[in-house]
Amino acid sequence: MKFTVSQSSLMRALSVVAKGMGTNSTLPILSGVYIRAEGGQLEFQTNNLTISIRHLIPANVEEPGETVVSGKVLTNIVKNLSDSAVTFEGTPHSVTISCEKSTFRLNALSAADWSAFPELAPDRTIELPSDLLSRMVDKVYRVTSKETTRPILQGILLTVEDNTIRLVATDSFRLAVCDSSVEAAPGEQFRAIVAGSVFHDVLSMPSMTDTISIGTTESQVVFSFGTTTFVTRRIEGSFPDYKTLLPPTCSTAVTIDVAAFAAALKRVSVIAQQNASVRLDIDADGGIVRLSASSPDQGESSETMVCDIEGQSLAIAVNYHYALDCVNAVSGTETMRLELQGSTQPGIFKSNGSINYLYLLMPVRL
Template sequence: MKFSIEQKQFQNALSIALKGISSKNIMEILKGIYIEAEDDHITLTSNNLEIGVKTRVQAEVSESGIAIIEGKILSDIVRKLPDEKITISVNDNNVVKISTSKTKFNIKSMINNQFPQVEEFENDRYEKIDMKLFSDMVRKTHFAASQDETKGVLTGSLIEIDSNSISMVSIDGFRLAIKRIPTNYNLGEKKVVVPVKTLQEVTKLSSNENCDLRILFEERNVSFVIDNTIINSRVLEGEFLNYKQIIPKEFMTKIKINNHEFISSLERAMLVSNNNLVKLVISDDTVVVSAKNSEIGNLEEDIPVNQQGKDLEIAFNIKYFLDCLKNLDEEYIYMNFNTNLSPCVINPESDEDYTYLLLPVRL
């Protein structure tokens, strides 16, 4: 195998391929990137058995062939090379030669021992989805998924599809985020839970927000195609919580508040809060935001709101508030309450298709 490629192009392709390599890999072969050179391009493949990545990039191929090279080593070398054309070749002794006009590296390739490939499907099996809308769904829900690997299915986001819409739902036991987009896509009715890490990697791959994302759902896997890259991922098995039963239908207290003012106030409260705890006192069209720490000090701040219903005193984890609020684009949000022990439900003023539910902390 022998090919030449510009350093920046190759480094960009490697950064994509590295997404399929996990530091947790026990099998040595899974630390490698499978490189195939043919015609006028090279294909880079990685696979950690949970997520597989295949990306294609143009190159000057003088000798077709394949090689498996440890991904981190290869990426570190290429990143340190000058911005010029790189030539990579593999000899009969499985030695990889990486050279520029002044630099030559010789490194060992890995033995081609049943490297797990990333399956490609026929184009007509995929359905196109607007990348901007999909990225917006991920951005507004991913933070509510659990980061505790022992919680299994809750480390993913539920993608729920019917004839009129696609919904993305994340729950970690303390909060719930739902983003829905109306569609006329022909995806059929489906419910699959995709690892949040996979969804985040997919949104990072688009060259621009106007590109098309193509999705294929299978029984135990989901496949995404963005530009010249394929990401295949397993879906998470297990019973996802019935989130529709969790959301209250009626509320005793409702307020409309400026989102930017509220974010700024919560960030100030975090400076003096004990365990990120903030207390909200709602009365007379005002929310009093307060936080205290016996070793630092305290904060009390008034924010004007439009209030409907009863007065209320309630407390929350500041971080859980900010995770949501910083990902909302609207100037004003609605916050809905019942008691100081029941969840708060947040809705942006101009987006009825987004809901965030947050459990309070006992005072």
């Protein structure tokens, strides 16, 4: 095997497949990157038993061949090379890498032991604008659960129906829903549950194109864009029926300036380091919302905001970490609406625009 490729192109390819490299695996080959040179192109593959990634780039191939080398070591080498031509020469047991005056020899693993990339025929496929999907995933993926005991809550529910794309995530303490219009074929429907961290990683890849194709099989989800294919396990199970949590009306509605609320929340929560709750006292008659926090060790803090309030006065306490996640998700929006039923009922934040956003937050004890 012998080929030459630019350092920048090689570094970009390694960054694309990096998420598929195993980190703490007892099988050394799972920490490696498979490279095949043939027909004027290089094929890179990684596989950590959870996800498989394949990416193709053009190269000057003098002798075809394949090899597997340590992904971490190769990445560290390439990122420290100058932006020049990099030449690989491989034997069954080693690979020599040269760039200008630098030379490295890496021990290679047997390419024959590498698992073939899964060739899947999805039952259902949909093509979506990647920029829109990325912005929507950014709004909900932090709401997915970190607990491994309930895998379904680690996922994002993706549905496409009636020209509307919708993403839903929950960790049982909060719920995030966002939707937007999308052009789809008449009657086209799509539904899948994808791990939140995986969804975010895919859409953050440097090889992302204007559109992304998402397909599902009985047990896998396949993302395809440009010369990149990303395969991950499909999360099985029934996603919680979140629509039953959304009340049809509210007793109090507050129109909030997003930037002002974010700044006030950050200032008040400085005191709430051990007790992560911030109290919101809503004075409908005075048109004022008072944010406050207290700590037995640190003291107290409070700040008032002038808001447009409809309905009754009431008080509610929320986890400020969760409230900040909501505020960050709607950053760039001028106002949002907070709808409340009572002190012990969930609060619902809403923001409308090209992407409609709803964030339901369970209260904490006052």
